[in-house]
Amino acid sequence: xxxxxxxxxxxxxxxxxxxxxxxxxxxxxxxxxxxxxxxxxxxxxxxxxxxxxxxxxxxxxxxxxxxxxxxxxxxxxxxxxxxxxxxxxxxxxxxxxxxxxxxxxxxxxxxxxx
Amino acid sequence: xxxxxxxxxxxxxxxxxxxxxxxxxxxxxxxxxxxxxxxxxxxxxxxxxxxxxxxxxxxxxxxxxxxxxxxxxxxxxxxxxxxxxxxxxxxxxxxxxxxxxxxxxxxxxxxxxxxxx
Numbered sequence: 001x002x003x004x005x006x007x008x009x010x011x012x013x014x015x016x017x018x019x020x021x022x023x024x025x026x027x028x029x030x031x032x033x034x035x036x037x038x039x040x041x042x043x044x045x046x047x048x049x050x051x052x053x054x055x056x057x058x059x060x061x062x063x064x065x066x067x068x069x070x071x072x073x074x075x076x077x078x079x080x081x082x083x084x085x086x087x088x089x090x091x092x093x094x095x096x097x098x099x100x101x102x103x104x105x106x107x108x109x110x111x112x113x114x
Numbered sequence: 115x116x117x118x119x120x121x122x123x124x125x126x127x128x129x130x131x132x133x134x135x136x137x138x139x140x141x142x143x144x145x146x147x148x149x150x151x152x153x154x155x156x157x158x159x160x161x162x163x164x165x166x167x168x169x170x171x172x173x174x175x176x177x178x179x180x181x182x183x184x185x186x187x188x189x190x191x192x193x194x195x196x197x198x199x200x201x202x203x204x205x206x207x208x209x210x211x212x213x214x215x216x217x218x219x220x221x222x223x224x225x226x227x228x229x230x231x
Contacts, residue, residue: 004158033218042118042205042221043159057218090159101147101209103219105159 003027004106006091012112013081021076021109023091032074033103034066035090043090049074050096078111086113116141118208120222127196128230134181135191135225137206145211148182148189149219154202162204165189167211196229203227 005024013019023032030051035043047056049068063085065077078085091106117140127133139148150162165173165182173180177194193200203224209217 040224042223043219044221045218048218101217102161102164104161105151107158 004091004093004104006089006106006109008109009107010110010112012114013078014114015083016080019078019081019111021078021089021111023074023076023106024072025091025093025104025106026072027093027095027104028071029093029095029104030071031094031096032068033090033092033094034064034074034076035092037088037090037108039087046076081111081113083113086111116143116208116210116220118206118220118222120206120225122225123223124226124228126228126230127193129196129198131196132192132194133196133227135193135204135206135227137189137191137222139187139189139206139208141187141208141210143210147209147211147217148180149207149209150178150180150189150191151205151207151221152200152202153205153224154199159205163191193227198229198231201227201229 007022033048034046037043046060063079067075088108088110090108092103094103119138146167148165151159152162153159163173163175163178172182179192181190203226205224206222207219209219
């Protein structure tokens with residue numbers, strides 16, 4: 001089945017130690033998103049790629065960066081994780097043709113910062 | 115800026131009964147989309163139902179239906195014949211129409227629904 005895959009599902013990192021989360025998709029969607037979801041809160045958009053164009057939300061900290069080497073893969077890099085960055089990170093995809101506004105979510109990566 | 119408000123942090127319903135989850139939103143846009151997403155415990159978020167603002171008819175998907183009141187900026191979700199598998203966090207979300215592009219989802223804080231046997 002076509003899907004959005006996130007690895008790893010659980011990630012533990014140390015305070016200040018860089019960490020990378022990955023997302024891949026087999027849907028061939030041209031838009032990919034990264035959301036941060038803290039405990040009992042709504043998902044908050046960090047940034048998205050429209051094809052190769054990177055779109056950063058105004059309030060996304062500089063500590064968060066992203067890479068999209070090809071259509072299928074997208075990475076979230078946290079340069080110096082703080083305790084406040086502990087959260088579930090959700091990857092989502094969508095397309096801008098056909099029915100363009102449905103987003104498909106991956107299962108998420110739960111990040112713990114020690 | 116758009117905001118989405120879900121005033122019910124938690125709700126419960128007996129299996130086979132009907133429950134309604136509330137959502138209100140604030141926007142000055144005229145063209146937009148509204149969604150209900152379901153996030154089961156430890157599982158991925160999936161789309162339950164969507165509504166285009168230009169459509170007057172309320173969307174339905176099997177046991178799920180919405181009551182869309184555009185003037186009141188209200189978008190409630192009704193779940194009929196509740197099943198144990200409906201237990202999940204439900205998020206209401208707004209997306210403005212962006213011509214030739216892709217708008218961003220703005221989520222409410224969610225309603226945790228528990229279906230009891």
